[in-house]
Amino acid sequence: MLLNMFRSSSIGTLVSVALLLSTSTATPAWKRQNSGTPPPAQAQDPSFEEEYDFVIAGGGTAGLVLANRLTESGKFSVLCLEAGPNPEVVHAYQTPGGNQFLKGSLIDWGFLTQPQEHLGNRTLQYLRGRGLGGSSAINGLYYGRGSASVYDNWAALGNPGWGWDDVYPLFKNSTKIKAANSTPELAAFSQQYKTFDADAYGGGPLELSFQGYVTDSTNSFVLATSEAANIPIVNDLNTGNGVGIKLGTGTMNNRLRRSSSYDSFYQQARNRTNLRVLHSAPVTGIAFSQSQNGTAPRAIGVSYIEQATGFVRQARAWKEVIVSLGAFQSPQLLMTSGIGPRAELERVGITPILVNENIGQHLDDHSVFSIMARVKPSASTTTMSSSPDNLQAAQEAFFTNLTGPYTAPSGITNGFQSLSNEELQAIGAQAVIDAGYTNRAHVEYLFETVWYPWIPTPYYAALPNESYISVTASSMVQLSRGNITLRANSMSDQPLINSNYYAHETDAIIGVHSFKYLREILRHPALAQYTIGPNAGEVSPGPAVGDNDDAAILEYIKANTIPNWHASGTNRMMPLEDGGVVDPTLKVYGVDGLRVVDCSILPVLPDVNILGPVYMVAEKGAEMIRAEWGDEGY
Numbered sequence: 001m002l003l004n005m006f007r008s009s010s011i012g013t014l015v016s017v018a019l020l021l022s023t024s025t026a027t028p029a030w031k032r033q034n035s036g037t038p039p040p041a042q043a044q045d046p047s048f049e050e051e052y053d054f055v056i057a058g059g060g061t062a063g064l065v066l067a068n069r070l071t072e073s074g075k076f077s078v079l080c081l082e083a084g085p086n087p088e089v090v091h092a093y094q095t096p097g098g099n100q101f102l103k104g105s106l107i108d109w110g111f112l113t114q115p116q117e118h119l120g121n122r123t124l125q126y127l128r129g130r131g132l133g134g135s136s137a138i139n140g141l142y143y144g145r146g147s148a149s150v151y152d153n154w155a156a157l158g159n160p161g162w163g164w165d166d167v168y169p170l171f172k173n174s175t176k177i178k179a180a181n182s183t184p185e186l187a188a189f190s191q192q193y194k195t196f197d198a199d200a201y202g203g204g205p206l207e208l209s210f211q212g213y214v215t216d217s218t219n220s221f222v223l224a225t226s227e228a229a230n231i232p233i234v235n236d237l238n239t240g241n242g243v244g245i246k247l248g249t250g251t252m253n254n255r256l257r258r259s260s261s262y263d264s265f266y267q268q269a270r271n272r273t274n275l276r277v278l279h280s281a282p283v284t285g286i287a288f289s290q291s292q293n294g295t296a297p298r299a300i301g302v303s304y305i306e307q308a309t310g311f312v313r314q315a316r317a318w319k320e321v322i323v324s325l326g327a328f329q330s331p332q333l334l335m336t337s338g339i340g341p342r343a344e345l346e347r348v349g350i351t352p353i354l355v356n357e358n359i360g361q362h363l364d365d366h367s368v369f370s371i372m373a374r375v376k377p378s379a380s381t382t383t384m385s386s387s388p389d390n391l392q393a394a395q396e397a398f399f400t401n402l403t404g405p406y407t408a409p410s411g412i413t414n415g416f417q418s419l420s421n422e423e424l425q426a427i428g429a430q431a432v433i434d435a436g437y438t439n440r441a442h443v444e445y446l447f448e449t450v451w452y453p454w455i456p457t458p459y460y461a462a463l464p465n466e467s468y469i470s471v472t473a474s475s476m477v478q479l480s481r482g483n484i485t486l487r488a489n490s491m492s493d494q495p496l497i498n499s500n501y502y503a504h505e506t507d508a509i510i511g512v513h514s515f516k517y518l519r520e521i522l523r524h525p526a527l528a529q530y531t532i533g534p535n536a537g538e539v540s541p542g543p544a545v546g547d548n549d550d551a552a553i554l555e556y557i558k559a560n561t562i563p564n565w566h567a568s569g570t571n572r573m574m575p576l577e578d579g580g581v582v583d584p585t586l587k588v589y590g591v592d593g594l595r596v597v598d599c600s601i602l603p604v605l606p607d608v609n610i611l612g613p614v615y616m617v618a619e620k621g622a623e624m625i626r627a628e629w630g631d632e633g634y
């Protein structure tokens with residue numbers, strides 16, 4: 001009954017929730033005392049079972065950064081609620097080589113997109129972390145920051161305080177880096193291209209280092225891509241220069257164990273008496289009350305299910321509710337709590353508290369496609385996974401001696417290519433320039449020492465006795481936008497995800513152009529030397545697709561495109577009049593006491609994988625929240 005009112009909230013039902021709560025005077029045994037500052041005077045009204053200064057919905061990448069930073073000084077009490085389990089229930093998440101076991105595991109939501117109109121109606125698997133650490137516990141371990149111009153553009157779009165010079169110190173402070181030779185075991189691996197600029201990192205909880213095992217083909221990919229795609233080999237990609245190639249920085253410590261937000265920010269903060277982090281505690285709704293002057297509703301707490309007991313709980317947030325459920329579920333929670341596009345809410349029977357047509361819209365995402373080649377076994381790590389015996393041997397070498405292919409993810413060596421205006425115009429991609437995507441990377445090229453993405457293409461199925469590599473392209477300037485809508489009016493129904501890849505015709509132009517570069521990279525002698533068979537070993541698509549047959553290339557791309565997992569923008573930070581959902585301090589327009597802090601607020605995607613930017617957003621969010629509530633100087 002109460003839960004239902006929280007969900008299908010209207011101003012009318014909200015009043016009755018408040019009345020109902022104020023009559024419940026008993027203090028349950030599990031009541032959590034507010035351990036922070038005393039509540040303000042008007043705080044006596046509704047009596048929630050638990051009360052905190054801040055309630056964070058979502059214990060993922062950003063959520064656990066906030067949990068740490070907001071409890072650092074001891075001034076505030078914080079509750080952080082995560083739907084999924086402790087990630088250690090899927091131990092493989094900790095190991096680089098174990099990354100292949102996370103899809104469909106207990107710590108993956110297992111989302112599917114809607115049929116994709118521009119990809120022949122294919123339904124795509126969309127992985128998302130589900131557990132403490134969120135997607136940082138299941139992702140590909142690549143860490144980047146992108147080009148300074150990306151953030152200067154965010155600021156120019158009406159977001160003061162978000163330019164590169166503002167955010168670079170936050171990028172630095174969230175991380176610390178260990179050299180690739182910082183232990184004898186690590187020093188035994190190839191050190192080539194494992195370079196970095198020490199000034200770009202700080203003393204933060206997130207640990208960065210480099211993969212252990214490196215195939216010779218990986219180093220050759222760096223050289224081949226540099227020459228074939230005109231990308232400079234650089235010392236570091238995390239200093240604001242987002243264009244270049246080297247061996248990537250990874251979210252790993254120097255024992256080659258994953259550093260997720262659970263392993264870093266959470267572990268550092270977990271014993272603080274002013275922090276309570278609950279897993280297996282899905283948030284079901286945000287509670288609102290009228291603000292003092294009667295104009296804007298105020299978020300006053302959340303309802304959640306304590307799965308261990310089955311009870312529904314309600315937690316009061318004296319200061320703020322912070323939503324951190326990622327690009328799909330953050331807009332879903334706003335909508336199911338009554339904030340969203342009017343027609344969309346009414347379609348599933350939700351009475352709007354506040355209408356904002358932009359919630360769930362402007363879904364900005366990167367996608368990828370790969371070409372695959374047959375290679376000599378030493379150029380690949382395919383054999384590691386080709387039999388249980390091989391995998392066991394690789395795991396044993398990892399756990400006993402920190403050696404062998406299990407010490408590396410399948411691919412965190414990425415090159416970022418900038419195309420000149422002349423080149424963009426020559427291929428008919430003026431729209432990229434018009435959209436402001438200049439002075440930054442346009443295409444990312446990735447190398448995988450396996451058949452990526454593991455599944456057959458319509459052109460070729462990997463043979464179990466052969467070894468493969470994949471070279472992959474991802475446009476960093478995608479112009480298509482998708483959306484998140486509701487399947488039903490509750491958080492227990494998965495949202496409808498429409499990534500809408502290739503809806504914009506210019507995305508196809510960039511896709512075809514980057515396919516041609518993929519072939520140039522594969523055919524470069526540095527890489528071709530490892531391949532077996534004609535056409536530099538290319539088996540997918542192979543000769544069925546001619547070098548200049550743009551229609552056939554596009555058909556191949558559309559048959560093989562999958563997400564690059566960078567969904568964002570569904571609660572974008574922009575001026576309200578330009579279609580924003582949150583302001584530059586990440587407050588939701590039109591309500592009080594409510595912020596969104598996660599990947600859903602990105603106004604425009606950076607020219608890089610977005611984990612690093614999401615950590616930065618969370619650091620910036622925490623800094624602004626602390627400043628606003630009188631907790632500066634830590």
Ligand SMILES: Cc1cc2nc3c(=O)[nH]c(=O)nc-3n(C[C@H](O)[C@H](O)[C@H](O)COP(=O)(O)OP(=O)(O)OC[C@H]3O[C@@H](n4cnc5c(N)ncnc54)[C@H](O)[C@@H]3O)c2cc1C
Pocket residue numbers: 057058059060061062063081082083084127128129130131132133134135136138139140141142143144281282283284324325326327329491564565566567598599600608609610611612614
């Ligand atoms: C498979 C994969 C590979 C990737 N690889 C890379 C990479 O190599 N490099 C890179 O830079 N980026 C990568 N990314 C992207 C990056 O990891 C994400 O963009 C980033 O982690 C998102 O952080 P977030 O805090 O916004 O969301 P998340 O980390 O997803 O956190 C959201 C949290 O909210 C929880 N939640 C959802 N609903 C509820 C509810 N009702 N109640 C309570 N909790 C709830 C979720 O379980 C989750 O823990 C990858 C992503 C994926 C999925």
Ligand SMILES: *[C@@H]1O[C@H](CO)[C@@H](O)[C@H](O)[C@H]1NC(C)=O
Pocket residue numbers: 117120121
């Ligand atoms: C995709 O689905 C739509 C709607 O059902 C249909 O009109 C269209 O022909 C389909 N396209 C393909 C390539 O099957």
Ligand SMILES: *[C@@H]1O[C@H](CO)[C@@H](O)[C@H](O)[C@H]1NC(C)=O
Pocket residue numbers: 169170173202
């Ligand atoms: C970064 O950390 C340093 C050292 O702790 C500190 O002096 C500085 O204020 C921090 N900067 C930001 C932006 O948090």
Ligand SMILES: *[C@@H]1O[C@H](CO)[C@@H](O)[C@H](O)[C@H]1NC(C)=O
Pocket residue numbers: 267268269270271
């Ligand atoms: C927190 O407590 C656990 C269990 O007692 C302990 O193992 C861990 O080291 C503590 N962490 C910190 C950062 O103090």
Ligand SMILES: *[C@@H]1O[C@H](CO)[C@@H](O)[C@H](O)[C@H]1NC(C)=O
Pocket residue numbers: 291293294295296592
């Ligand atoms: C009422 O409160 C809202 C939210 O705090 C605020 O934006 C608005 O300016 C206030 N209006 C008046 C008339 O005080």
Ligand SMILES: *[C@@H]1O[C@H](CO)[C@@H](O)[C@H](O)[C@H]1NC(C)=O
Pocket residue numbers: 396397400401403
């Ligand atoms: C670990 O290293 C030792 C010493 O070099 C070696 O004898 C042993 O076989 C190695 N174990 C594995 C599983 O690689």
Ligand SMILES: *[C@@H]1O[C@H](CO)[C@@H](O)[C@H](O)[C@H]1NC(C)=O
Pocket residue numbers: 463465466
């Ligand atoms: C793998 O198997 C295929 C088909 O069974 C065969 O043609 C090929 O020669 C085999 N390759 C190797 C490396 O043994």
Ligand SMILES: *[C@@H]1O[C@H](CO)[C@@H](O)[C@H](O)[C@H]1NC(C)=O
Pocket residue numbers: 341344482483485498500
């Ligand atoms: C979501 O996007 C799809 C595809 O562009 C569109 O058909 C649909 O109308 C959008 N939904 C909403 C609510 O905007």
